[in-house]
Amino acid sequence: MIDKNVSLKQFSNYKIGGNAQYFFEAKTKEELLDCLKEWEELSKSIPEKSKKIFILGGGTNILFADEGFDGLVIKISIKGLRVDEENLIAGAGELVSDVLNFTKENELSGLEWAGGLPGTIGGAVRGNAGAFGGETKDNLFEVESLNIETKEIIKRSNKDCSFSYRSSVFKEKALNEVILFVNFKLVKSNKKAIEDSINEKIEYRKQKHPLEYPNTGSVFKNVSFDLVPDRFREEFLAYVKNDPFPVIPAAKLIFLTDLRGKKIGDVMVSEKHTNFIVNLGNGKSQDVKALINLIKESVKRKYEINLQEEIMYVGGDLNE
Numbered sequence: 001m002i003d004k005n006v007s008l009k010q011f012s013n014y015k016i017g018g019n020a021q022y023f024f025e026a027k028t029k030e031e032l033l034d035c036l037k038e039w040e041e042l043s044k045s046i047p048e049k050s051k052k053i054f055i056l057g058g059g060t061n062i063l064f065a066d067e068g069f070d071g072l073v074i075k076i077s078i079k080g081l082r083v084d085e086e087n088l089i090a091g092a093g094e095l096v097s098d099v100l101n102f103t104k105e106n107e108l109s110g111l112e113w114a115g116g117l118p119g120t121i122g123g124a125v126r127g128n129a130g131a132f133g134g135e136t137k138d139n140l141f142e143v144e145s146l147n148i149e150t151k152e153i154i155k156r157s158n159k160d161c162s163f164s165y166r167s168s169v170f171k172e173k174a175l176n177e178v179i180l181f182v183n184f185k186l187v188k189s190n191k192k193a194i195e196d197s198i199n200e201k202i203e204y205r206k207q208k209h210p211l212e213y214p215n216t217g218s219v220f221k222n223v224s225f226d227l228v229p230d231r232f233r234e235e236f237l238a239y240v241k242n243d244p245f246p247v248i249p250a251a252k253l254i255f256l257t258d259l260r261g262k263k264i265g266d267v268m269v270s271e272k273h274t275n276f277i278v279n280l281g282n283g284k285s286q287d288v289k290a291l292i293n294l295i296k297e298s299v300k301r302k303y304e305i306n307l308q309e310e311i312m313y314v315g316g317d318l319n320e
């Protein structure tokens with residue numbers, strides 16, 4: 001049954017957000033289809049503006065509005081992990097951390113770069129999440145999705161997913177599709193090597209990221225070095241990193257505009273990692289948005305660079 005007026009704060013890594021007017025947690029493909037059927041009926045008696053659906057994974061890359069979302073939020077909690085020779089098939093709602101534990105137990109290598117990456121496998125595929133030189137697309141074999149309009153099940157090969165930097169067909173074109181299952185092609189390795197490699201990344205993140213506060217990861221995308229105006233190129237050469245192509249870390253640009261530690265309301269540009277805006281306890285979505293706007297204006301004024309959000313806005317007037 002679809003629930004009403006469910007707090008989104010509890011599903012947000014940021015611990016920010018109002019209520020979803022309608023909410024459903026789908027633990028299987030069949031539950032998802034049942035929910036869509038119920039929604040079709042329910043939609044007949046609700047205003048046009050509320051006939052919208054938002055698909056939620058682990059809520060680690062989202063800023064929910066304090067005003068909430070006046071439509072249906074479907075949380076994808078489809079689980080299941082199995083191995084078929086050197087392929088690993090995961091339900092889209094599996095946490096990346098659980099998938100990594102499973103690769104370790106089954107001595108399958110290829111996803112270690114994702115050590116410490118929060119969120120679900122479905123969310124990682126949609127945004128082609130990446131870290132430490134790896135990206136979700138690298139070992140991806142096939143994705144199964146459901147078109148929520150036509151109810152068609154679609155299987156896409158890696159190539160058909162049109163992956164690019166922090167993007168995929170699911171983010172750009174196939175907007176009506178919910179990722180159900182993800183199939184990775186991995187290689188046999190040994191448990192200890194996989195475990196050590198994963199733990200190294202988790203340790204790095206603990207040291208570098210402000211995980212002691214609710215946050216939504218890196219707020220901005222790193223900036224392709226190609227987009228740096230000529231007159232700043234020499235100054236920035238020392239900061240270039242490969243991620244997976246030459247970029248200037250957004251954190252560096254924010255640091256150089258002296259916004260480290262800048263607070264609005266109860267949210268702050270992290271002192272530990274300046275591309276994180278942390279919730280000090282009672283953060284509001286409007287304060288996060290105001291701080292994001294201030295950062296964008298400051299970086300633009302000083303370096304003529306347009307920072308782009310990596311996080312997404314859901315609900316209220318955050319997208320305006």
Ligand SMILES: Cc1cc2nc3c(=O)[nH]c(=O)nc-3n(C[C@H](O)[C@H](O)[C@H](O)COP(=O)(O)OP(=O)(O)OC[C@H]3O[C@@H](n4cnc5c(N)ncnc54)[C@H](O)[C@@H]3O)c2cc1C
Nearest residue numbers: 055057058059060061119120122123124129130131179217
């Ligand atoms: C501390 C921290 C560190 C992070 N580090 C990194 C990093 O190193 N690299 C990186 O790339 N990201 C990073 N992130 C961002 C985030 O973890 C990833 O983008 C993650 O893959 C998002 O997954 P999620 O399940 O939380 O998605 P959500 O935040 O729930 O959703 C993100 C988007 O994916 C869509 N979505 C989710 N599930 C599905 C599905 N099954 N089908 C279709 N669409 C779906 C949602 O509609 C939404 O548009 C970090 C975040 C945090 C909080």
